[in-house]
Amino acid sequence: MLVSPSATSYYLGMAVRISRPLLDAIHAQASAAAPHECCGLLLGREIPAESTVANFARVSEIRPAINVAADPLHRFEVDPALLIATYREARAGGLDIIGHYHSHPAGEAVPSAVDAEMARAEGEIWLLAGGDGTLRAWRARRGGTLHGRFEPVELMTGSPQPLLARAVPERHEDAGIA
Numbered sequence: 001m002l003v004s005p006s007a008t009s010y011y012l013g014m015a016v017r018i019s020r021p022l023l024d025a026i027h028a029q030a031s032a033a034a035p036h037e038c039c040g041l042l043l044g045r046e047i048p049a050e051s052t053v054a055n056f057a058r059v060s061e062i063r064p065a066i067n068v069a070a071d072p073l074h075r076f077e078v079d080p081a082l083l084i085a086t087y088r089e090a091r092a093g094g095l096d097i098i099g100h101y102h103s104h105p106a107g108e109a110v111p112s113a114v115d116a117e118m119a120r121a122e123g124e125i126w127l128l129a130g131g132d133g134t135l136r137a138w139r140a141r142r143g144g145t146l147h148g149r150f151e152p153v154e155l156m157t158g159s160p161q162p163l164l165a166r167a168v169p170e171r172h173e174d175a176g177i178a
């Protein structure tokens with residue numbers, strides 16, 4: 001599996017942190033579902049900014065979902081029963097649903113134009129698994145650089161230290177965002 005941090009620019013301050021075992025689980029689900037697209041929910045917390053440290057989200061759990069799309073070869077739709085149950089858990093004090101993941105078994109880990117039409121919630125995390133095993137994270141954002149709807153964000157594994165140690169001004173320059 002390959003976690004690609006190679007996007008040319010990241011949406012500043014919207015990194016996504018997730019553990020290696022969870023990424024492995026998503027990768028395994030995507031492989032098992034192919035050639036159908038797999039999907040699931042990302043649960044966790046948005047971590048607020050602290051002085052010079054930008055916001056990021058931490059994915060603590062995933063909920064693999066049945067893809068109930070009519071055409072699962074080219075579309076995904078999270079089983080609404082799972083969605084409702086997970087929202088109920090969140091309201092009862094559980095983790096928030098901060099995004100979802102799905103696979104493109106014959107494509108890249110990049111949201112498609114169809115995905116852009118489906119994107120509703122601003123700031124939602126879209127984690128994509130490509131057919132080559134690459135995993136990449138995106139945030140839904142109006143006016144984004146991809147389809148006017150998404151921004152690539154950094155996908156981080158491991159401890160928080162690497163993000164905290166990173167110099168924010170450099171990230172500004174890297175991101176090319178004024």
Ligand SMILES: [Zn+2]
Nearest residue numbers: 102111112115
């Ligand atoms: Zn897609």
